[in-house]
Amino acid sequence: MSTSSKQSNISKRIPPKLLTLWACVAAFGVYTCMYSLRKGITATTFAGMEFWGVSYKILLIMAQVFGYAMSKLIGIRVVSEAKLQQRGWYIAVLAGLAGLSLWLFAIVPAPYNILFLFLNGLPLGMIYGLVLGFLEGRRQTDVLVAALTASFIFASGFVKTVGLSVLSWGVNEYYMPLVTALLFMPFMVLFLFLLIKLPKPSAEDIALRTERLPMNKERRRDFVRLFLPGIVLFIFGYVLLTVLRDFRDNFGPEVLKELGVTNAGVFTRIETPIAVLILILISSLAQIKDNFQAFKWVNIITFGGVLLAIG
Numbered sequence: 001m002s003t004s005s006k007q008s009n010i011s012k013r014i015p016p017k018l019l020t021l022w023a024c025v026a027a028f029g030v031y032t033c034m035y036s037l038r039k040g041i042t043a044t045t046f047a048g049m050e051f052w053g054v055s056y057k058i059l060l061i062m063a064q065v066f067g068y069a070m071s072k073l074i075g076i077r078v079v080s081e082a083k084l085q086q087r088g089w090y091i092a093v094l095a096g097l098a099g100l101s102l103w104l105f106a107i108v109p110a111p112y113n114i115l116f117l118f119l120n121g122l123p124l125g126m127i128y129g130l131v132l133g134f135l136e137g138r139r140q141t142d143v144l145v146a147a148l149t150a151s152f153i154f155a156s157g158f159v160k161t162v163g164l165s166v167l168s169w170g171v172n173e174y175y176m177p178l179v180t181a182l183l184f185m186p187f188m189v190l191f192l193f194l195l196i197k198l199p200k201p202s203a204e205d206i207a208l209r210t211e212r213l214p215m216n217k218e219r220r221r222d223f224v225r226l227f228l229p230g231i232v233l234f235i236f237g238y239v240l241l242t243v244l245r246d247f248r249d250n251f252g253p254e255v256l257k258e259l260g261v262t263n264a265g266v267f268t269r270i271e272t273p274i275a276v277l278i279l280i281l282i283s284s285l286a287q288i289k290d291n292f293q294a295f296k297w298v299n300i301i302t303f304g305g306v307l308l309a310i311g
Helices: 003-013 016-043 056-081 084-107 114-124 127-135 141-168 176-196 203-209 217-250 252-258 266-287 291-310
Strands: none
Touching: 016 056, 016 084, 016 114, 016 127, 016 141, 016 176, 056 114, 056 127, 056 217, 084 114, 084 127, 084 176, 127 141, 141 176, 141 266, 217 291, 266 291
């Protein structure tokens, strides 16, 4: 019996709700652990450190975000062309490279170690698309993507809480991001294994959602030509929201310090209810059966979030 046939039989034997829970837990776990490789650095302030008249932490964040942005461009090809059986290995290798960069950041003196924050962000920007590849093309994709979205809201606060705890153990600011990430890696292996073993979309899923296949250069060009207005609108809204979110996210410790809040657990307490609210909001889109209407509402919510943040 072929692997595809085995997975199809597994899908039929597992109740849909259990399969959805499996996918939600695996995706949520993998992306939460990925955030430990990226967001540990935001838990500290490097107070008083400057180079070339600019705060050291600002330089670090700029380098990492630039690497992350470059990663998204590289991912247009890498992620879209990756086959399903390759995605798990890609995630493991990219996470490994990001972890290696954190180790080099810890042992190379400042300001030369700024380069390694760029190299840390460079592989991580592709992991979202690779995880999403396991969730696409299913009847419950909207719910699964909601869980994935909630993961990086929750993870941002949780990783900062862990990072601050690591600092309280006496670990210095340079090694703290590495130690924080290492604490998450056993769980990363477990959740990635669950994600890889997730059964493929069933025939019914494919009939309702369209089969997701790797996209070569020609297929990408056709896709962009067909959906260009929606793609431009979506990217514009996403960039606006990301700028606002990352500013708040990366400099959370400084903001709360100015407010006199120093409790390490405050980040988790702030982000968890937000993650739950977003999970409910995005999951509700599953009630919209027309895919175009669902996409339209995603854009409305995105621009609404931008206006709310500005207000």
